Amino acid sequence: MKILVLGGGGFIGSHLVERLKQEGHWVRAVDLKYPRYAETPADDFVIGDLRDPALVRSVIDTRFDEVYQFAADMGGAGFVFTGENDAAIMHNSGAINLNVLDACWRRNIKRIFYSSSACIYPQENQTDPDNPVCSEDSAYPAHPDSDYGWEKLFSERLYLAYGRNHGMDVRIARYHNIFGEKGSWHDGREKAPAAICRKVAMAADGDAIDIWGDGRQTRSFLHVSECLEGTIRLMRSDFIGPVNVGSQEMVSINQLVDVVAAIAGKTVRKNHIPGPLGVRGRNSDNRLIAEKLGWAPSQPLRAGLEVTYGWIERQVRANARDL
Ligand code: NAD
Incomplete structure (x- = not known):
């Protein structure tokens, strides 16, 4: 297959590029930067800013069988929960998703994966450390505790709307603390x-x-190798999601x-x-992914x-x- 990985210089994206190359696919990656800790095996690596619609149209210049969208302004609690980066997070990640979806639609790209987050879940359901509620159907009425989570929720809806209105096969995972x-x-x-x-x-x-x-x-916390397995299985299934990809x-x-x-x-x-x-x-609630994909972390x-x-x-x- 020909596969595009947006955010392919980042943590999860660079691991995915390695995995897709091992599977024998032709891979183009796009990011502001090359992976920091290893040479990329991508066939084509474009350094570019996905907030720029012209750049996005230029990298989606061909028929890709799969597009994975990981690019986002992103970090741990010290980046997301201080409030100091909210405008940048919402503007930058929002612009990337708007540009990417529109270009994919115009280029007739059918299958696109979006990396959403457990940060979309309502804060009221996560006050008891022993019994947090993170089932997929608990997302609404929405009340994420960060603007990062609100942008993810908006973008989930954007992907679902393009799926409904333009016949695109979108797949959405809600990642829970991926590490590695x-x-x-x-x-x-x-x-x-x-x-x-x-x-x-x-x-x-x-x-x-x-x-x-x-x-x-x-x-x-879910190790990145498990995350890739859940992601690829979701992408190549008939299930749209949104679905948790995490550990219980x-x-x-x-x-x-x-x-x-x-x-x-x-x-x-x-x-x-x-x-x-x-x-x-x-905590991740893995009942839905087990039911739809028969998947659970192995380690x-x-x-x-x-x-x-x-x-x-x-x-x-x-x-x-x-x-
Ligand atoms: P990351 O920050 O390592 O990767 C994101 C990549 O996007 C970075 O390499 C960054 O340079 C790139 N990027 C940012 N702005 C860009 C722009 N304007 N143009 C081009 N590239 C740009 O993060 P990650 O941990 O690999 O996460 C990947 C995706 O998964 C993100 O969308 C993130 O929100 C989501 N996610 C991750 C986790 C996690 O635990 N890591 C949890 C939930 C959701």
Whole structure:
């Protein structure tokens, strides 16, 4: 197949390009930047700004069998939940999705995947850390806790509208905290698993590391390899979604620290400090994807964390003088 990966220089996009090349497809990737941590195997890599409609029309210049849309202004809690980046997030990601869908429609591209987020779920349903509600049908009445989540919800609706009105095969996944090697780990956009791996890797045995909040907030985390499997299965199925792509293995942030410390073979104390937190509890609800695609993650959280910790520990060692 001929496949286009928008945001192919980012974390999930660059992993997908590698996977699609292993499957033998011809792949074009587009991003503001090349992947930071590995050479891209893409057949064609276009450096360009997808907020520019002319650029978008120029890269969707041919009949692609599949288009994956990952490009977004994106980061962890320190980027999304401070409020300081809301205008940029909504403008930039909104413009990308408007441009991409319109160009795909005009070029008669049929099948397009959109990466939405668990951040679309109403904040009221995620106040109890032990019982968060994140079933797909709980999205409305809508009340995401961030403008990042509102943009994702708007764009879900945009993709669904193009599907209905223009006969396009859209597929929408709501990702829940994807983590893994070759992702942000110290640039201010890193998420909890990478930040904790970095802090543990930098700590001496017995040291304390800073944790935002009381650490009792809960989340689930999905390794990027599992995310790609769920994504490709959804793309090549008849199911439109939106559907959760995540793990149901919910842990508190304190438990996440304990798992990483155990992998590192260190004792680390937790120093709880104020910081941007997001909702109190969140977990993927995988009933719908199990029913429609027969898919569930194949590995426990610890397996993905072992690989990720090893990679981040190597980054920490290689960059020790600059940290
Ligand atoms: P990422 O930030 O690593 O990748 C996004 C890529 O988009 C970056 O490489 C960035 O340079 C590119 N980009 C941003 N603006 C652009 C522009 N104007 N023109 C061209 N490229 C541009 O993020 P990721 O973790 O790989 O996430 C991929 C997608 O999945 C995003 O849409 C994100 O919102 C969504 N998502 C991710 C997670 C997660 O846990 N990683 C969770 C939910 C949803």
